[in-house]
Amino acid sequence: MTDTTTTEVQTTQGSGRVGGTTFETLAISAFIFGIFAIVAAVFAIGMSARAVEVANGGGGGSKATTGGGGGGAAEVQVKATEFAFDPKDIKVAENGKIILDNAGAVQHDFQVEGLTMDMVDPGKTGELVLTGLAPGEYTFICTVPGHEAAGMKGTITVG
Numbered sequence: 001m002t003d004t005t006t007t008e009v010q011t012t013q014g015s016g017r018v019g020g021t022t023f024e025t026l027a028i029s030a031f032i033f034g035i036f037a038i039v040a041a042v043f044a045i046g047m048s049a050r051a052v053e054v055a056n057g058g059g060g061g062s063k064a065t066t067g068g069g070g071g072g073a074a075e076v077q078v079k080a081t082e083f084a085f086d087p088k089d090i091k092v093a094e095n096g097k098i099i100l101d102n103a104g105a106v107q108h109d110f111q112v113e114g115l116t117m118d119m120v121d122p123g124k125t126g127e128l129v130l131t132g133l134a135p136g137e138y139t140f141i142c143t144v145p146g147h148e149a150a151g152m153k154g155t156i157t158v159g
């Protein structure tokens with residue numbers, strides 16, 4: 001008899017305690033889970049944003065079937081000074097555009113495989129679209145007499 005009563009009381013107290021603990025544990029768990037969910041969501045958004053950046057940056061425009069490794073940009077900026085191009089090794093997509101920034105003190109231009117840009121005045125920029133130039137590696141120069149010999153030449157890879 002006495003044992004039974006004690007057992008019942010203990011059981012009741014036990015269940016009460018267990019119930020309370022369970023509720024608190026659930027509440028805390030839910031709270032922690034909520035924080036983790038927010039952190040995970042923010043992290044996931046960050047990761048997907050980065051993935052998009054990587055996808056945009058790594059692709060390098062439309063993949064040329066004839067191309068090969070990566071492909072150049074659709075537009076490439078080149079700086080001309082006396083007497084050099086910067087950069088002197090450039091890579092451009094097929095039918096891409098060269099934008100020449102004349103940062104020098106005299107006129108310069110840009111010629112590759114018979115395609116020639118109009119002469120660019122100092123402080124101005126010129127454009128040359130490489131229409132029909134097949135993928136490959138070519139030498140480009142400045143056609144002003146003496147400039148190529150003085151160093152105004154470089155290598156352009158199309159594709």
Ligand SMILES: [Cu+2]
Pocket residue numbers: 080107108109142143144147152
């Ligand atoms: Cu020049």
